[in-house]
Amino acid sequence: MVSKIKKKTLSFQDTIFNLQKYWSKKGCVILQPYDLEVGAGTFHPATTLRSLGPKPWKTAYVQPSRRPTDGRYGDNPNRLQHYYQFQVLIKPSPKEIKKIYLNSLSSIGINHEEHDIRFVEDDWESPTLGAAGLGWEVWCDGMEVTQFTYFQQMAGVECKPVSVEITYGLERLCMFIQNKKSVFDLIWNDEGITYKDVFHQSEKEFSAYNFEYANTDNLFKIFEMLEEETKLLVEKKISFPAYDQCLKCSHVFNILDARGVISVAQRAEYIARIRELTKSIGKVWIESQS
Amino acid sequence: MSELFVELFSEEIPAKLQINARNELKRNIKNFFIDNQIKFNENFNVYSTPNRLVLYIDKIPNEIKLNSEEIRGPNVNAPEKALEGFIRSNNTTSEKIFKKDTEKGEFYFFKKESQKVKVSDLLEKNLSEILTKISWNKSMKWSNYDLYWGRPLKSILATFNKKLLNFNFNHINSSNKTFTDKSLEEGMKIFNDFNSYLKFFKQKGILIEQDLRKKFIQNKINEIINKQNLKIEQNNKLIDEIVNIVEKPTVIICNFDNKFLNIPSEILITTMQSHQKYLPTFDKKNNLTNNFFVVSDIKDTRGLVKLGNERVIEARLSDAEFFWEKNKTQNLVKQVDRLKNINYFKGLGSYFDKIQRMRKLSSLISDDFLISKDKIEIASSICKVDLMSDLVGEFPELQGIVGGHFAKFQGFDKEVCLAVSEQYLPNGMESKLPKKMYSIALSLSDKIDSLVGFFGINLKPTSSKDPYAIRRMAISLVRLIVENEIKIKLKDLIVYTCSTYRDQGYEFDIKKIQKELSEFIIERLRNYLKEKKIRQDIIESSTFLLGLDDLLKAYKKSLCLNKNVKKEIGSQTIAVYKRCSNILNSEEKISLETLGFADPGLFKNDYEKKLYKKINDIRKYFLSIGKDENYEESLKVLSSIKNEVNNFFDNVIVNDEDIIIKKNRLELLNMLCKTFDNYFNFSRIES
Numbered sequence: 001m002v003s004k005i006k007k008k009t010l011s012f013q014d015t016i017f018n019l020q021k022y023w024s025k026k027g028c029v030i031l032q033p034y035d036l037e038v039g040a041g042t043f044h045p046a047t048t049l050r051s052l053g054p055k056p057w058k059t060a061y062v063q064p065s066r067r068p069t070d071g072r073y074g075d076n077p078n079r080l081q082h083y084y085q086f087q088v089l090i091k092p093s094p095k096e097i098k099k100i101y102l103n104s105l106s107s108i109g110i111n112h113e114e115h116d117i118r119f120v121e122d123d124w125e126s127p128t129l130g131a132a133g134l135g136w137e138v139w140c141d142g143m144e145v146t147q148f149t150y151f152q153q154m155a156g157v158e159c160k161p162v163s164v165e166i167t168y169g170l171e172r173l174c175m176f177i178q179n180k181k182s183v184f185d186l187i188w189n190d191e192g193i194t195y196k197d198v199f200h201q202s203e204k205e206f207s208a209y210n211f212e213y214a215n216t217d218n219l220f221k222i223f224e225m226l227e228e229e230t231k232l233l234v235e236k237k238i239s240f241p242a243y244d245q246c247l248k249c250s251h252v253f254n255i256l257d258a259r260g261v262i263s264v265a266q267r268a269e270y271i272a273r274i275r276e277l278t279k280s281i282g283k284v285w286i287e288s289q290s
Numbered sequence: 291m292s293e294l295f296v297e298l299f300s301e302e303i304p305a306k307l308q309i310n311a312r313n314e315l316k317r318n319i320k321n322f323f324i325d326n327q328i329k330f331n332e333n334f335n336v337y338s339t340p341n342r343l344v345l346y347i348d349k350i351p352n353e354i355k356l357n358s359e360e361i362r363g364p365n366v367n368a369p370e371k372a373l374e375g376f377i378r379s380n381n382t383t384s385e386k387i388f389k390k391d392t393e394k395g396e397f398y399f400f401k402k403e404s405q406k407v408k409v410s411d412l413l414e415k416n417l418s419e420i421l422t423k424i425s426w427n428k429s430m431k432w433s434n435y436d437l438y439w440g441r442p443l444k445s446i447l448a449t450f451n452k453k454l455l456n457f458n459f460n461h462i463n464s465s466n467k468t469f470t471d472k473s474l475e476e477g478m479k480i481f482n483d484f485n486s487y488l489k490f491f492k493q494k495g496i497l498i499e500q501d502l503r504k505k506f507i508q509n510k511i512n513e514i515i516n517k518q519n520l521k522i523e524q525n526n527k528l529i530d531e532i533v534n535i536v537e538k539p540t541v542i543i544c545n546f547d548n549k550f551l552n553i554p555s556e557i558l559i560t561t562m563q564s565h566q567k568y569l570p571t572f573d574k575k576n577n578l579t580n581n582f583f584v585v586s587d588i589k590d591t592r593g594l595v596k597l598g599n600e601r602v603i604e605a606r607l608s609d610a611e612f613f614w615e616k617n618k619t620q621n622l623v624k625q626v627d628r629l630k631n632i633n634y635f636k637g638l639g640s641y642f643d644k645i646q647r648m649r650k651l652s653s654l655i656s657d658d659f660l661i662s663k664d665k666i667e668i669a670s671s672i673c674k675v676d677l678m679s680d681l682v683g684e685f686p687e688l689q690g691i692v693g694g695h696f697a698k699f700q701g702f703d704k705e706v707c708l709a710v711s712e713q714y715l716p717n718g719m720e721s722k723l724p725k726k727m728y729s730i731a732l733s734l735s736d737k738i739d740s741l742v743g744f745f746g747i748n749l750k751p752t753s754s755k756d757p758y759a760i761r762r763m764a765i766s767l768v769r770l771i772v773e774n775e776i777k778i779k780l781k782d783l784i785v786y787t788c789s790t791y792r793d794q795g796y797e798f799d800i801k802k803i804q805k806e807l808s809e810f811i812i813e814r815l816r817n818y819l820k821e822k823k824i825r826q827d828i829i830e831s832s833t834f835l836l837g838l839d840d841l842l843k844a845y846k847k848s849l850c851l852n853k854n855v856k857k858e859i860g861s862q863t864i865a866v867y868k869r870c871s872n873i874l875n876s877e878e879k880i881s882l883e884t885l886g887f888a889d890p891g892l893f894k895n896d897y898e899k900k901l902y903k904k905i906n907d908i909r910k911y912f913l914s915i916g917k918d919e920n921y922e923e924s925l926k927v928l929s930s931i932k933n934e935v936n937n938f939f940d941n942v943i944v945n946d947e948d949i950i951i952k953k954n955r956l957e958l959l960n961m962l963c964k965t966f967d968n969y970f971n972f973s974r975i976e977s
Contacts, residue, residue, distance in 0.1 A: 021796065078609055092433040095444070098301060099474045110474055116586040116595045119340070120567075123428070134430040134441070136302060141598025142566055142584065150432050150442070161434045176598070181605060187584030220972040 012174050012188045012195065015108050016062055019086050019168065023060035023109040026100060028088065031061035036244060037251040040065050041087030041167055045243055048129060051091055051154050051163040052282055053289035060088045062118055062170070066251065068258035069209035074200045081206050081211040081258075082199070086168040089130035091160035093150060101148065105140075109177055124149045128250055128274040130156035130282070133165070145173045155282025156275070174273070184285050210258040219259075223252045223270075230277045239285040292451035293348040294413065295484040296422070299447070299468050302340040303440040304574040305534035307427060311343055311440060312336040314424040319345060322420055328354050328409055337499050339537035341472040344498055346484040352451060353406045355426070363387070363398035371744075373398055373700075410450045417448060426869045435461050435911075444475060452482040470494075472537065489855040492761060495589070497540045506534045507585055510541035518543075529562055535567070536587040544600045545581045548709045550607040553614050554695045560685050561606050568603070613680040618699045620679070622672040629674055637747040639794060641674045648673070652735040652784055658778055659727045669709040669732050672697060678712075680929060685888075690714045705729075716766045719821060723773055730774055734783075737767045742787040745807050748799035764814040772818070772845040777917070780838040782810070808838045815841055825853045831974035847970055850921035859922075859929040866928075866935050867972040870959040873944060877956055886964065888957040892950065895936045898958060905961050914966050923970055931962070 010018070024030050034044040041063035050057045063085050071081030094100065101110045110117075113174065119136035124147065126132075147167040151159045171183045180186055184196035210245035226249045233242035253270050256262050262270060303311065308958035316336045323330045331349035338344065361380060364372035379383055380400050390399045429438040437443065446464045448455040454466040464718055470490070481487040487817035488498055497503040507529065515521060532539075550558065555578040562568040562582055567880040569583040582600045610885070638644070649670040656666045676682050676693030685692065694711025698704075709728040713736055716723045724730055744750060744760055751760050770776065784807060788800045812833055817827045832848040854860035893899050911927050946952040966972055 075611070076612060078605055093442075095433070099476070102473055113482050113588070114583075114592055114594050115598065116588050116590075117473070118587060119302035120535070121307075134428065140600040142568075143598060150430055152430055160431075162430075163434045179601075181601070181608075186757070240700065260631065263631075 009178050010109050010174075012170070012186050013064055014189075015170065015174050015177065016084075016086065018107045019104060020060065020062075022104050023088055026058070028058040028060040028090070031139070032057055033061060033063050035222060035283050037062065037066045038247055039067055039168050039250065039254060041085040042089065042126065042129065042131070042165065042251070043247060045240060047087060047089045047163075048131075048154060048278075049239060049243060049282075049285045051089060051159060051165075052157055053286050054161070055090065055091075055289060056161075057091045059090075059165075060086070060189070064086050066254070068206075068210035068254050071203065071258070073207040074184070074203035077184065080171070080183060080199070080203060081210060082202065083183075084170040086170050088166040089244065091163035093164035097164050097166075101138075103147075104166075106138055106166055110140060110145075116142070116209055119148065119161060120144075122147065126272045128253075128278065129154065130212065130275045130279050135165075136141065140176060143172065143176050145169065145176060147204065155285075156279040157282050200274060210255055211260075214255050214259055216256060216259050216261045219252050219256050223256070227273060227277065230281070231277050233278075234280045237284050237287070239281050242277075242281045246274065249277065250274050291348070291930050292409070293346065293484060294350060294352050294353050294416070295447075295449050295481075295487070296345040297447040297468050297481075297487070298343040298443060299341055299445045299472075300343070300439060300443045301441040302337070302364050303343070304340075305531045306439040307498060308338045308340070308343070308534050310427050311424060312338050314426075315345055315421075317342065317484050318423045319347070319837070322416060323347075326412060328412070335499075336674075337498070338534070339472075339498060339500075340535055341537065342498065344484075344487075350409055350450075352410070353408055354412075358404040358409055359402050360390075361400045361402055362392075363400060366396045366398060370397075376400070386832060390683045395416055407602045408969070410453065410455060413448075413450055413456050414457045417455065417457050417464075422461050437461065439805065444447045444576065445469065447481060448483050452667075454482075455530065491537075498537075500533055502527065503536070503539055503718075504621070507539050507541060507604070509531060509584055510539075512544050513542070514583075515571065518581070520576060520579060521574065521576070522569050522571055526569065528567065528569060529747045532567060532569075532585045536585055538587055538589075540586045540589050540595075542584045542586055542590055542596050543581055544596050544603070546600065546603050547609060548610060551578065551580060551610055553607065554692070555612065556571065556688055556695075557610050557681070557685060557692050558607065558781070559605075560688060561610060562603065564687070565606065565787045566599075566603065568599070590710070610681070610684065610726055613684060615678040617676075617681050618696055620696075622693075622696055622700055622702075625678060627670055628678060630941075632677060635743065635747075638743040638791075638796070641677065643794055645670055647676055647794070648732075648735040650790050651739060652731050653785055655731045655734060655778065659731055661727045661731065664729055665703055665706055666709070668702070668732050669713075669728060670735060672702070672706075673710045673713050673736075709733075718762045718767050719765060719769070719818075721766070723769060725774065730770055730776060734767070734770055734776075734778075737763050737770070738780075738783055738787050738899060739790075741767070741800070741807060741811075742784055742791065745803045745810075746788070746791060746796065750806065763809050765818060766861075768811065768814050768841060771841050775842060775846075777842060778839075780811070780841065782839075784808075784838070800924050811838060811841070815844065819845070819848055822849075824848050825855065827974055828852050828855065831971045834971050834974055847921050850925060851970060851975075854922070854925055859925050862929040862932050863925060863966070864972060865973055866932055867966045869935065869939065870962050871973055874956060874959055874963060886957075886960070888954050888961055892954040894951065895942065897934075897941045898955065901931075901934045901938045901962070902958060904931050905965055908965050909968075912965070921969075928966060928969060935962070 020030050031046055039046065042062065045061050046059050046061065048125035065085050066082050066083060068081050070079050072079045090097070102117065105112060118139040120139050122135060122137040124133045124135060130153070131151065132153045133149035133151045137144045138146040138148055145168060150167045151163045151165060153159060171186065174186050175183060178187055184194065184200055188195055188198055226245050230242050230245040230249065233245060253274060257267065307733060329349070329351055330347050333530045334347040363376035376398060377387060382400055387398050387400055389396055409518065418668050426438065426440050429440055431438055432442040436975065443462060445468055446459055446462050447466055447468045448464040449466050455464055457464050466482055466532045467478045467480050468474045470479050491498055497506060511522060558578060559570050562570045569653050571579050571583070573579050586595045588595065590596055629645065630640050632641045634641045634644045649667050652666045652670045653663050656663045675695060676689060676696060679692060681692045682689050690713045691711050697707040697710050705726060705728040708726055709732040712724040712729040713732045715721060715733060724733055740763055741760065746757060749758060771778065785800065788798055788803060791798055816829050828848050828851050832844040836844050851860060888902060890899070890902060893902065908927055944952060944955045946955065
């Protein structure tokens with residue numbers, strides 16, 4: 001079985017299918033991507049909110065992630081403003097999680113007995129989420145393929161029980177599996193469609209939007225409006241809608257940042273404002289859980 | 291005699307935490323043995339791999355004898371319950387309890403007979419607490435447990451005298467088993483003693499002892515570099531880190547495409563070392579080569595590890611090359627204006643504002659340094675442009691260096707390029723020191739501007755917090771001045787910098803800045819001298835009443851005196867001074883009003899005259915030396931007064947009956963002390 005997988009190059013979409021199947025068998029709720037622009041899989045409420053509170057939870061999903069500042073107009077072989085993460089969150093963290101994780105790599109053709117899999121210190125912090133965790137980035141022959149984190153704090157609240165978050169960078173992982181030097185050369189499916197066919201134009205256009213055309217005056221106003229809306233919804237104690245507004249705030253901020261109109265000092269202030277929103281939402285959510 | 295063997299198995303603990311945990315465990319277990327008066331082999335070691343923290347101590351007795359002792363219980367007036375509790379906790383009966391008077395009143399006592407205790411019992415009782423006492427620099431919780439550890443702790447193996455030690459540490463029960471497969475946490479195997487454990491893992495290529503791992507890695511590297519005529523950096527801190535991130539090291543030599551060697555080598559080295567933990571190699575002429583070492587944690591039987599790592603470095607270097615090619619042609623001068631958009635610090639303006647101030651300051655410094663004003667102004671203007679480049683975005687640690695390369699590529703003057711490249715140096719005590727005047731001038735301007743700014747907006751460091759590394763900045767400033775023997779009027783430069791801030795509309799309290807910053811910089815000089823192992827009293831003395839403009843002088847004098855304090859010229863000079871000043875000090879009680887000079891007309895004998903003449907000779911010497919004082923020579927001159935002083939004290943009685951004569955002689959001694967004080971404040975030196 002293993003040898004068969006090796007002969008055929010695992011396509012981008014098959015990589016996703018295999019991971020979904022694997023984690024589904026491990027009892028995870030397989031979700032679909034969240035329908036808002038977020039910077040990372042962690043921002044999906046299925047991670048942010050559900051990692052808080054006492055109830056056990058297991059989930060896995062693909063999350064398109066947007067990092068406007070990382071856009072390179074499709075010119076850089078490793079850098080994208082829109083890419084995919086495969087996110088797993090399990091609360092409480094299971095005892096054999098390392099074994100489970102290493103076996104998930106086998107499911108996509110990476111045998112840990114043939115590759116130098118290394119757990120390299122990487123403590124994680126998200127200032128906008130008021131979150132922190134300890135863990136590693138996992139290297140496969142020197143290539144970072146996964147973030148592996150034990151959440152210690154989320155939305156400013158201590159996590160109890162502690163969740164483990166496993167985040168695979170799908171493009172990087174596939175570049176490794178398919179032996180490609182450029183992300184755009186990745187084979188998307190068995191029909192020969194490439195990553196370039198799917199995403200090159202949008203990378204180019206979104207880079208132009210993020211760096212050149214986004215209307216910053218409007219975005220500054222929108223930020224204020226969204227912030228106000230979030231606060232209102234927090235007062236109404238409805239955490240999910242409040243969190244949606246907060247996510248939108250965060251994305252607006254990211255575009256403003258990419259446009260280069262936020263100074264260093266302002267930057268810290270905006271991040272603090274978003275963090276305050278997240279914290280207040282976290283409180284409302286936890287109350288709803290008890 | 292027995293041995294204690296403990297293995298704590300966890301998920302991968304980072305290198306620094308491992309070292310910290312090893313030291314903590316070693317200290318705690320040592321204290322336990324000492325506190326309980328158990329003999330043990332004090333040369334024991336604690337070992338670690340990323341997953342295993344291992345303790346092994348031999349030469350431990352199986353039993354120890356506890357001497358009999360009287361244990362004090364509750365006061366006789368205490369409630370009955372207290373007594374019951376006391377009896378229970380000592381595992382005894384009420385017949386064995388007796389009353390006894392003490393200074394604090396009458397108490398119940400229990401006499402514990404001398405007894406033999408098994409060390410294994412003591413260990414079982416205490417190991418949990420010993421482990422709890424490990425203080426982690428950073429620790430975490432996982433799952434539902436309350437335990438804090440560096441990373442999730444999975445099992446504890448503990449044996450004494452080849453027998454299992456049974457105890458609980460939070461949710462974990464000890465056993466005599468461990469996982470032999472660290473990856474999948476499988477292959478449970480029983481080990482009753484350390485040697486069979488070591489042997490078992492050695493057969494699998496796993497080296498538990500970090501020192502052996504280090505030797506192994508170094509030997510493998512040396513084998514290859516000797517064969518290929520290569521070198522690696524000496525004293526490589528990276529090797530120490532690598533040793534602690536592998537348990538089964540395999541050294542693999544890899545290479546990347548030669549074409550990348552056209553990128554500035556600092557970029558390649560940073561990519562390899564800090565980002566990938568690879569060891570770069572150099573040829574015999576110290577040029578970077580395209581060979582590098584990877585230390586893998588598995589045997590690379592199919593060559594996949596080598597291939598993978600080569601692909602990773604290739605991708606990373608392509609990225610760097612892309613940025614280098616893009617950034618190097620972006621005109622530095624044309625970009626200066628864009629610095630207006632980059633904030634330097636809240637309350638201190640943009641980087642554009644900063645370079646305007648630096649340009650003025652460095653231009654002022656150039657007059658003292660006798661260097662070209664034009665060149666230093668150019669260097670100041672372009673020095674921060676690299677902060678906007680993609681390369682510095684990718685490699686923040688290479689700020690300045692990258693700018694220097696841009697400048698070189700764009701044909702700027704060699705000295706300008708070097709100054710840009712070295713503008714942040716030195717960065718602390720250990721860092722490299724710029725030697726060229728343009729570099730020194732630029733670095734001085736940057737540091738003085740920052741220090742004045744931060745003190746201006748009241749962000750000076752507190753005793754415990756220094757978030758902007760201002761102390762390091764000031765120490766670097768001190769090093770720049772004293773190690774390069776730079777003669778500058780630092781005070782004037784600070785005042786001038788305040789005015790450049792004022793010209794931009796920043797109103798600082800100049801007097802306050804001057805006072806606080808002087809004290810701060812002088813305090814750094816004191817620390818610096820301490821680091822240089824200068825005697826504390828010499829430091830006190832040389833920095834007492836020190837002005838900011840005399841940092842170099844104070845440094846050189848301290849060094850000179852420290853070197854000579856035990857030699858003849860030093861000890862004699864101090865002895866002479868002390869002899870005179872002691873008399874003056876004792877006389878001060880009768881409120882002697884000194885004029886500051888003696889009247890030669892009142893001298894009664896040659897000894898006074900000769901001493902007077904000698905003092906004046908020395909004064910002439912000090913007047914003549916001007917700026918270029920040779921401090922050792924000065925010390926020699928001072929010590930040469932020894933004979934005149936000895937003759938004076940041997941033949942003249944200061945305490946003359948005639949109060950006028952006496953006063954005149956005291957004036958003479960006072961003249962001597964004052965003259966000596968020109969050189970150094972000897973009163974603070976311990977003789």
